[in-house]
Amino acid sequence: MKCRICKGKAEIYLPQYNLALCREHYIEFFLRRVKKAVKDFKMFSREDRILVAVSGGKDSLSLWDALHSLGYNTAGFFLDLGINGHSARSRERVEKFAEERGLPLKIEELERVFGMTLPEITKRLREPACKLCGRLKRYYMEQAAKDYDVIATGHNMDDEVAFLMGNVFNWKEEYLAHQSPVLPAEHGFSRKVKPLIYLSERETAAYAFMRGIDYYDERCPLSRGATSIFYKNIMRQMELGMMGIRFRFLKGFYSIQDRFKSEDRETPSPCKVCGYPTTAGGLCSVCRMKIRLGLLPEDLLEDSSGKG
Numbered sequence: 001m002k003c004r005i006c007k008g009k010a011e012i013y014l015p016q017y018n019l020a021l022c023r024e025h026y027i028e029f030f031l032r033r034v035k036k037a038v039k040d041f042k043m044f045s046r047e048d049r050i051l052v053a054v055s056g057g058k059d060s061l062s063l064w065d066a067l068h069s070l071g072y073n074t075a076g077f078f079l080d081l082g083i084n085g086h087s088a089r090s091r092e093r094v095e096k097f098a099e100e101r102g103l104p105l106k107i108e109e110l111e112r113v114f115g116m117t118l119p120e121i122t123k124r125l126r127e128p129a130c131k132l133c134g135r136l137k138r139y140y141m142e143q144a145a146k147d148y149d150v151i152a153t154g155h156n157m158d159d160e161v162a163f164l165m166g167n168v169f170n171w172k173e174e175y176l177a178h179q180s181p182v183l184p185a186e187h188g189f190s191r192k193v194k195p196l197i198y199l200s201e202r203e204t205a206a207y208a209f210m211r212g213i214d215y216y217d218e219r220c221p222l223s224r225g226a227t228s229i230f231y232k233n234i235m236r237q238m239e240l241g242m243m244g245i246r247f248r249f250l251k252g253f254y255s256i257q258d259r260f261k262s263e264d265r266e267t268p269s270p271c272k273v274c275g276y277p278t279t280a281g282g283l284c285s286v287c288r289m290k291i292r293l294g295l296l297p298e299d300l301l302e303d304s305s306g307k308g
């Protein structure tokens with residue numbers, strides 16, 4: 001197979017576009033797709049300071065590499081969750097990546113800022129690790145973003161489509177109203193963007209490989225039977241028979257999404273302990289977790305009504 005642009009040896013074939021490309025032109029293609037997403041959804045500008053949330057995996061490191069290559073002003077953020085071995089190995093990749101490129105990196109350790117590692121929290125609270133982890137990541141990402149204009153995460157097209165499928169099959173109207181590649185800065189939350197929305201998991205993995213990014217490729221030992229994997233498998237099956245269906249499903253959703261929006265959404269107010277925006281009434285979910293774990297005094301709960 002030959003590269004459509006330079007007729008050199010192709011390294012990848014993209015069935016969705018019926019396009020074969022060599023390494024150099026694939027990297028160009030990838031960067032163009034990132035640029036297009038940034039432009040289509042007005043994610044950020046040249047002047048913005050972007051905090052890239054990185055896990056050490058292929059998606060977030062490819063994202064950081066791409067934004068840096070495109071000349072954006074970026075810094076990385078990594079939350080060390082203290083998951084035996086897993087976190088240390090992810091962290092190594094992130095540190096190496098930043099060092100090689102001379103990019104600023106902010107690292108936070110859950111044990112230091114929260115007072116416990118994720119495995120300890122999961123064991124004590126007996127709740128699904130992924131749910132607790134998502135909540136803690138959002139919280140500490142938000143804290144880290146204070147000096148930045150926008151937080152960028154490495155969610156790719158497959159992640160977004162899997163999330164959309166879950167929201168459709170379970171008719172989660174509230175989530176359908178707000179699932180977006182751009183969340184504006186409002187009610188005390190930072191602006192959040194997903195610039196890899198036009199790129200599939202395979203395309204992101206190919207970019208990481210061709211750019212020689214040394215990423216961490218193991219699944220988290222705490223995640224068990226995530227439903228997103230189930231949806232991704234179905235989606236790939238569909239894609240085999242209906243080329244491009246994944247992208248049409250997602251694009252089509254964005255164009256009709258306004259129909260799910262409603263006026264009666266609760267406005268968050270600052271948590272009375274830490275100031276984090278919350279609709280739970282008085283205390284945010286992370287402060288509530290701390291109370292349940294004995295890391296904050298229980299009497300804080302007394303004069304705050306609302307759900308846990």
Ligand code: AMP
Pocket residue numbers: 052053054055059060077078079080081137152153154155
């Ligand atoms: P996940 O929730 O693991 O699918 O990750 C979604 C996105 O969150 C990734 O693409 C990263 O941008 C970000 N992320 C995941 N883990 C971390 C972490 N430990 N520290 C900072 N950002 C992370």
Ligand code: ZN
Pocket residue numbers: 003004005006007008021022023024025
């Ligand atoms: Zn070429």
Ligand code: ZN
Pocket residue numbers: 271272273274275276283284285286287288
């Ligand atoms: Zn709080």
